[in-house]
Amino acid sequence: MISTKKHIQQLAAILLAKEIDDIIISPGSRNGPLIHTFAGSNRFNCRNIVDERSAAYFALGLAQAKQKPVVIVCSSGTASLNYAPAIAEAFYLQVPLIVLTADRPDYWIDQAESQCIRQEKIYQNFIKKEISLPLGESEKELWFAARQINACLNATLGEAPAPVHINIPLEEPLHDLLDEKLPSVKIIETAETQQLVTETALDQLTATFNNANKVLVLAGQQIPNPGLENQLSKLVSKTGAVVLKEHLGNLDDLNFCSSIDTLMAAMLTDRLENFQPDLLISFGGQFVSKSLKQFLRKHKPVNHWHLSLANEHFDTYQSLTNVIKQDATDFFGQLLPRVSGKKQNYLRRWKDKEQQVNKLCDDFIQQAAYSDLRVFDQLRTAIPENSVIHLGNSSPVRYGLICQPVKNAHYFGNRGTSGIDGPLSTAVGFASESEKINTIILGDLSFFYDSNALWNNYLGSNLRVIVINNRGGNIFGLIKGPGDSPAFQEHFFTENKFKAEGLARTFELDYFMAENQAELSDILGDFYSPKQAKAALLEIFTDAEVNTTVFRELFKYVKQ
Incomplete structure (x- = not known):
């Protein structure tokens, strides 16, 4: 069963013709015709993620894993605003997302109608192309919409991938259905060209x-x-x-x-x-x-x-x-x-x-106190070869790059905008499509910020979440400036008193914990054991002041 809305039928048919079939849906009513059609046609790989911000980052990771566009679908109003951070990240990473936002008809905009905001051009700084479908379903309007949809999808599939936005005003009734197949549609292709430097x-x-x-x-x-x-x-x-x-x-x-x-x-x-x-x-x-x-x-x-x-x-x-x-x-x-x-x-x-520096780093790390630096060095020896490693922003990505890479591993990170708001969701999306062990290493603030990444049904046994809990934003102790401010403890470091264990239990991940070097050594074998049959979370506790001291001493040491 599919929606009676002809524009939605046509949109779905064009997506399929271009082999775009991964749909991330966030539930709503105004986007009901889209949900009915994508799910009811039985032609799409539909996933449901309630939190739109997490859903968009999940789609970003999925698109990276599959190396093809992924569609995200939401209702009207602030639901569409929640997509913005991931769309910006995808724009700067050149990842193709197709953003479908349901909307009220334009005559209801600014008329005290519920779930109604100004949605046109809402992502204009972070997309390659935007269109808004017409309300009417005449032959000419359907032809015009098809031409626009083709142009929009071709833009995201082009030589410089980027997100595109299709805003879709919809009138009631929203939930009338037909027992029909998707319509035949005309496809506009773009021929591949090769860029060569002239002689x-x-x-x-x-x-x-x-x-x-x-x-x-x-x-x-x-x-x-x-x-x-x-x-x-x-x-x-x-x-x-x-x-x-x-x-x-x-x-x-x-x-x-x-x-x-x-x-x-x-x-x-x-x-x-x-x-x-x-x-x-x-x-x-x-x-x-x-x-x-x-x-x-x-x-x-x-x-x-x-x-x-x-x-x-x-x-x-x-x-x-x-x-x-x-x-x-x-x-x-x-x-x-x-x-x-x-x-x-x-x-x-x-x-x-480089050889001299690597020798100095190895010597220093081996004699350094238990700290984030020691933890990251130990993790690189425990993570299996041929893995996928996702590095969270702030201090995790910096520590991860100081230490030598895991052999034959692929590394990913949200370094387009470098925010802490979506690394876990992105990793979960990637891991859902990957056959390899996927490890995401992130800090405690980033984990709690993006914990809704675990609120879905797509956590596979290949997912390993490592939370470095130094009880705050330790990055601000590593960089110059914030650490000298009277506001450091409350407003930069932002002391965190919570543990990840409760959330791991809530979302049914196996939970592991380490508070020192010996415990970490003992637990890593089990955490990465082939017998580990569920997604798992390892929380590693370190001391922020020790972390800062060790980090700064490392750079003094290599300046010899």
Whole structure:
């Protein structure tokens, strides 16, 4: 049984024709025609999540796991506002979400009608395209709506994925049904094209590359891409270029450099111009490291190329000279045969420094007091190989990037907007589609903030939630400024007296706990045991003051 609303029937049919069939529904009445049609047609993978904010983040994670668009459906009014944080995150991560918001007819807007707000252009700063369907169902109105829907869906499926919004005004009756199949529809496709740098431009870029003695490549946050990793490996081997990446760049080649924050700290005792690049090439999403940004802004390259299919002019380091509208894999594939070999001095300098820093870090961690740093180092040895690891924002992502990566693991994190409001929901969405063990590591404030992520029926036995409970926002003790304020304890650190155990029991997760190094060592084997048949939560308690001391001492130590 499907809704009698012809616009909804047509929308559903076009989605199916474009092989978009994952629907995350938040219950309501105004979106009843959408619910009836998606669920009643038996053609869609429908999931129900009550909390719209959590539902949108769940969809974000699911879209990352499946590498295809996911639809989110909500009722009218403030339900639509709750989608906004995840839509912003998806926009900056370039993840395709299709946002369907039910609405009242426009003649009821601002007329004291219930569940009625101004919904058109509600996400205008964070979407690629927005349309509003007509109320009428004449042949011309249906033709017009179909054309708009096709254009909207093609936008989210394009070379630079992003969320799109379809607002759907609906008149009563909302729940009349038909026992019919979805209608036949006309599909408008977009032909795939390949972006190539012209021969003239490529000659100029090659000359610039060959004239640069120090080439630094920044691989930002991205999904795993073996083809790109292969091209970068060849570039390093042939030219001595340095590839700098964080775990979220999902590159494993040992000839690439990571450990960025500790590297930057150790370099302060060297001649920084030895590490200053002549040519900087960047691609992918953001870097977490603030010290890297500060270094490159102060020690600018002569040339900075940014590779972006979306033509983004990211001048993060205030030195941008070229935007190259091309996929990174294709670009390096074109460039590699043309570039000349170079001496390996620049690469050797970076790798020698990294080896020195990693040795210092390992030595320090082994003798450090029980703290967040020790915990993260222990976790990396316990998490199974070939896992998926989701790093929560604030201190977890920073600790996670200081420690060496888990072997053959893929790393994800909500670093588009870097908020603490949705990492758990995103991880749950991803894990629901993944066959691998998925571990999300987050702080206590972030966990409680996003605890509705566990309020659904899609928690699989592959989900592992690790809550680092240092009883507040310990990140504000690590960064400069807040820790010196009289308002620190109450309004920055925000002391937390609660434990996660109650919520774990409420949502029927197996609960584990550790309050010291010995307990953590004992419990991790059980937590990651193949016999663990349910989603599980491990709460690790640490002391915030000790965490801050150990964190700061680490950076003093590597500056030797």
